[in-house]
Amino acid sequence: MHIPDGYLGPATYVTMYAVTIPFWAIAARKLNKTLQSKQAPFLALGAAFSFVIMMFNIPIVGGTTGHATGATLVAILLGPWAALISVSVALVIQALLFGDGGVTAIGANCFNMAVVGVFAGYGVYRLISANSGQKDKRRLFAAAVAGYVSLNTSALVAAIEFGIQPVLEKSATGQPLYSPFPLSIAIPAMAAEHLLLFGLVEALVTALVIKYIQKNNPEMLR
Amino acid sequence: MNLRGEYRKMTTTKRLWIGIGVLALLSPLGIIIPKWFGAEGAWGEWGISEIEKVAGFIPEGLKRIAGIWKAPLPDYGLPAGSKGLAIESIVYMLSAVIGIALVAGIMYIITKLLARKNGAK
Numbered sequence: 001m002h003i004p005d006g007y008l009g010p011a012t013y014v015t016m017y018a019v020t021i022p023f024w025a026i027a028a029r030k031l032n033k034t035l036q037s038k039q040a041p042f043l044a045l046g047a048a049f050s051f052v053i054m055m056f057n058i059p060i061v062g063g064t065t066g067h068a069t070g071a072t073l074v075a076i077l078l079g080p081w082a083a084l085i086s087v088s089v090a091l092v093i094q095a096l097l098f099g100d101g102g103v104t105a106i107g108a109n110c111f112n113m114a115v116v117g118v119f120a121g122y123g124v125y126r127l128i129s130a131n132s133g134q135k136d137k138r139r140l141f142a143a144a145v146a147g148y149v150s151l152n153t154s155a156l157v158a159a160i161e162f163g164i165q166p167v168l169e170k171s172a173t174g175q176p177l178y179s180p181f182p183l184s185i186a187i188p189a190m191a192a193e194h195l196l197l198f199g200l201v202e203a204l205v206t207a208l209v210i211k212y213i214q215k216n217n218p219e220m221l222r
Numbered sequence: 223m224n225l226r227g228e229y230r231k232m233t234t235t236k237r238l239w240i241g242i243g244v245l246a247l248l249s250p251l252g253i254i255i256p257k258w259f260g261a262e263g264a265w266g267e268w269g270i271s272e273i274e275k276v277a278g279f280i281p282e283g284l285k286r287i288a289g290i291w292k293a294p295l296p297d298y299g300l301p302a303g304s305k306g307l308a309i310e311s312i313v314y315m316l317s318a319v320i321g322i323a324l325v326a327g328i329m330y331i332i333t334k335l336l337a338r339k340n341g342a343k
Contacts, residue, residue: 004267006288031336040333045238047329048322052245056252059261089329099293162266177283189265217234
């Protein structure tokens, strides 16, 4: 889901930076008011987890690969604003150092996974787990559904960004200048693989870690 | 928070860090398993040579922007390209360790900076 350089035209990638930067600013302001210095190790842990879980590419036989992002798990444990920054830091390092995701596409990739992914996951988790005790099984169900919805929402937004390119940016002869596939191809392709496999992996990873936390440190679950 | 709570919290952080370490060690599975199953890269993340196969042509703008950034460890590997799966796996694992250290370090510093006014020594 890491959009590389060249797949989004300038109109899109500049817009996506413009959309994402305010989220970073709001997150920084929120955290500036609430964050405690002693929480630093937890946020570092969350960012590191998101970074490394994205390295686990899961194959579809003879097809493509995909991965979980950890966005929902980090959001459940650290809150959405800290998660937004944590996942963004992971994505920026992935782009700059490892070429995983384009440098021009950092705004878009952070929007898809760190903004949309985090808030979709956090929202669904809060909704389903509302008024449940820290050890309630419902929290596991909430975490799994939240992870599934989060990754699929991120994938859908990425697919839309891919899919609008042939409409937005064409050469004089009408040939697409950037990502060449229309929405009618991008959305089904991205949706199918995330609905059928990668989303389930995100659900499983999220629920397993929450189960572990529930057993050992339920007070970490707010 | 009482002492026992502090202590338990500390060990969980430690245990979670061990979990991250285990993930780093296992990270080469992220390239080995896709190879076993004959899976290529992710949808929409094809390189210049692959996009020609998939789309039938290389979009002009894509060609222009695709090489705009030269990452030092492209795809968590060496820039020189494949040296066999064993070496690739080791480099992939080292990339995981480097990435984890950097990401955690940067996030730690960001948190300290953001929290600097908020007491609680």
